[in-house]
Amino acid sequence: MALIGNLRDIKLPSLIQLNCMEHNTAKLTIERAGRFGFVYFENGQVTHAEYDPYIGEEAVYKLLGLVDGRFKVESDVRPPVRTIHTNWSNLLLEGMHKLDHAQGDGENIYNKMFERLLTIRGVNMVWVLDAGGETIFSTDQQGASQLLNVVFIIMQANRMAAPYSRQPVRFVSILTGDKRLIITPYQREYIVIELDKKTKSDTVIPLIKQAIGKI
Amino acid sequence: MIERWLHEIQNLPSVKGSFIATMRGAVMESHGLDIGTEDMQNIAIRILRIHALTFQADNPLTEIEFFWSDLFIVGKISQNVLLVTICDNPQVVSLLRITINVSLSHIVQEKKIYKKAKSHAINPSHLLRKAQLEADEIKILAGK
Numbered sequence: 001m002a003l004i005g006n007l008r009d010i011k012l013p014s015l016i017q018l019n020c021m022e023h024n025t026a027k028l029t030i031e032r033a034g035r036f037g038f039v040y041f042e043n044g045q046v047t048h049a050e051y052d053p054y055i056g057e058e059a060v061y062k063l064l065g066l067v068d069g070r071f072k073v074e075s076d077v078r079p080p081v082r083t084i085h086t087n088w089s090n091l092l093l094e095g096m097h098k099l100d101h102a103q104g105d106g107e108n109i110y111n112k113m114f115e116r117l118l119t120i121r122g123v124n125m126v127w128v129l130d131a132g133g134e135t136i137f138s139t140d141q142q143g144a145s146q147l148l149n150v151v152f153i154i155m156q157a158n159r160m161a162a163p164y165s166r167q168p169v170r171f172v173s174i175l176t177g178d179k180r181l182i183i184t185p186y187q188r189e190y191i192v193i194e195l196d197k198k199t200k201s202d203t204v205i206p207l208i209k210q211a212i213g214k215i
Numbered sequence: 216m217i218e219r220w221l222h223e224i225q226n227l228p229s230v231k232g233s234f235i236a237t238m239r240g241a242v243m244e245s246h247g248l249d250i251g252t253e254d255m256q257n258i259a260i261r262i263l264r265i266h267a268l269t270f271q272a273d274n275p276l277t278e279i280e281f282f283w284s285d286l287f288i289v290g291k292i293s294q295n296v297l298l299v300t301i302c303d304n305p306q307v308v309s310l311l312r313i314t315i316n317v318s319l320s321h322i323v324q325e326k327k328i329y330k331k332a333k334s335h336a337i338n339p340s341h342l343l344r345k346a347q348l349e350a351d352e353i354k355i356l357a358g359k
Contacts, residue, residue: 132358133355133358148268148269148272149268149355149356151355151358152264152265152268152352152355152356153265153268155351155352155355156261156262156264156265157261157281159257159261160257160258160261160262160281160288161281161283161286161288162254162257163250163254164231164250164285164286164301165283165284165285165286167283167284167285167286168283169281169282169283170282170283170284171280171281171282172279172280172281172282173279173280173281173282174265174269174276174278174279175276175277175278175279176269176274176275176276176277177274177275177277178274179274200308200309201280201282201308202305202308202309205282
């Protein structure tokens, strides 16, 4: 029988520790926002891992940064290939060490922000775009090309307010036939959040502000 | 009658006023606003350009809201009519949305409005033609 749960309840280091100490042969699948990661155990050692585009130890290190995501452990599933030869305890130690060092880097900041935004009810996807409108981080690797020209939208918003406000626009909420998009400038970048159509902007924006402001 | 529906909107807390425009940005009626027709038209055109972007993406917007620290603007499109409401801040937004929806549904039935809106109906992409845009806007649109 498979063990199923969420990383919010059992952290990945605990899952790895459990499988290794029990000398398990198993496959651990993690899914977060449509992106999948895999960790394979063979006789109590971590022998292979994947987290697109990472393979091997690097995939484990990236997966250790996740604080949220559904997981499933299937017993007696062997790895397709061996890419990790480091002892599991050394692998975990190195991973935690890297994680500590990554606290300040951009990817980690956005990962933490994504985690908070994705816990808001109605939020489906989040993108971070650079000043030129190119996607630099997203919770979903697909769909970035479907985004509107956010830079143009914010420009239009700022240019329409002139008679009343000299402030830059803080949020733009666009309701289309099947979804709501919320766009907000963030430092020199833009955050785009896709929500269920029924989610009201005035109820979700205070939560978004809180999630973004917590960085 | 149109005045009455725009007045209903203006009666709500924090609402400065509202106006209705055609899909070309021509202002048909306004109520409560202390800005000129040119400024209203500027707001309408910019909302309609964003509408044109969503139209080109095969997912046209029906409603758009802009939040500033000291201003809140709502644009709602129905049957070739754009209703723009300008507020000091987003207060009682649920009630505002309901009032906007009800008012717009009545406004689009007004014969005078219906006729003019229909005569101004255009392909939304027209508003994104180079001749309509400033140089930096053309550059940003071309870059995407």
